[in-house]
Amino acid sequence: MHFExxxxxxxxxxxxxxxxxxxxxxxxxxxxxxxxxxxxxxxxAAEYASTQVEAELRSNLNDIHTSKQVNAQNLGPLTELNDAIIADVRKGVPDKLINQHIQSLQGKFVLSVNWPTFATQAWDVAVANQSAAWIDTATLRRFSAAYAAQREAATWVTHDSMLALDAPRMVLLRTRIQLGVDIDPIEFLGVVRQMINTTTQTQLHLEQTEKQVVAALPVNDR
Structure with missing residues (x-):
């Protein structure tokens, strides 16, 4: 058969x-x-997420600044109290007179530590909807470091900040002072030092967190 x-x-x-x-x-x-x-x-999505995260970090940074200022103000009276009683002890002032001095300065015997509540909603949303994955690597790394620093600082406050403070003894001394009962000046100074150290350590953790948050923001915001 033939085909064409x-x-x-x-x-x-x-x-x-x-x-x-x-x-x-x-x-x-x-x-x-x-x-x-x-x-x-x-x-x-990346630009929107970055804008929201930066706004959140700026707000957290403002809260850090406020906490540092408040803590610095609260630390002043404690430092004055510490210096005054140390001076009495070094001069050999009798315990009775030192107790009178403590009574007159009891308003300074207060531990008040201010700590910001770090917002994370914008970051959590960016991670949840995966828009964080579309942010450029360098910026994402800075954001991640800032939030990690905030988490570490918050963990320190929750679990470790009061480890060096004998809170029951502090309350007992405050009660005795308020009742006009004499206390041991050296024991009192020991508790005052604990209170000062607690506030100082808090300030150090705030400063470390502040550095990471500032580094995560655009240069013109630093």
Whole structure:
């Protein structure tokens, strides 16, 4: 049996090629447009997430500054009390007179430590909706370091900040002073030092956290 392949006219082959090329270009254009839209979406999501995170970190930074100022003010009276009683002890002032001095300064025998509540909602949302993954690597690393520093500082406050403070003894001494009962000046100084150290350590942790938060913000915000 004999078969003959039909011959295509030149113009038919040309039309087919043009039609095929149009299809390929349409597909490539559609794919390119889809990728462009996806990249634009990712870029917009990353920019929005970065804006929200930076605003949150600025707010946390303001709270850190406020806490540091409050703690510095509260530390002043404790330091004055410590210096005054140390001076009495070194001069050999009798315990009875030192107790009178402590009575007159009992308003300074107060431990008040201020600590900010670090907001994390913007960061949590960015991680949850995966927009954090589209933030550029360097910025993401700075953000992550800032929030990690905040978590570590918060953990220290929750678990370790009061380990060096004998709180029951502090309350007992305060009660005896308020009742006008004499106390041992050296024991009193020991508790005052604990209170000062607790406040000082708090300030150090705030300063360390502050550095990480500042480093995470744009240069013009630092």
């Amino acid at each position: 392949v039909p011959k295509l006219r030149k113009h038919s082959l040309k039309e087919f090629s043009q039609h095929y090329l149009m299809i390929v270009l349409s597909i490539l254009t559609a794919l390119g447009l889809e990728q462009w839209i996806e990249r634009a979406h990712h870029r917009h």
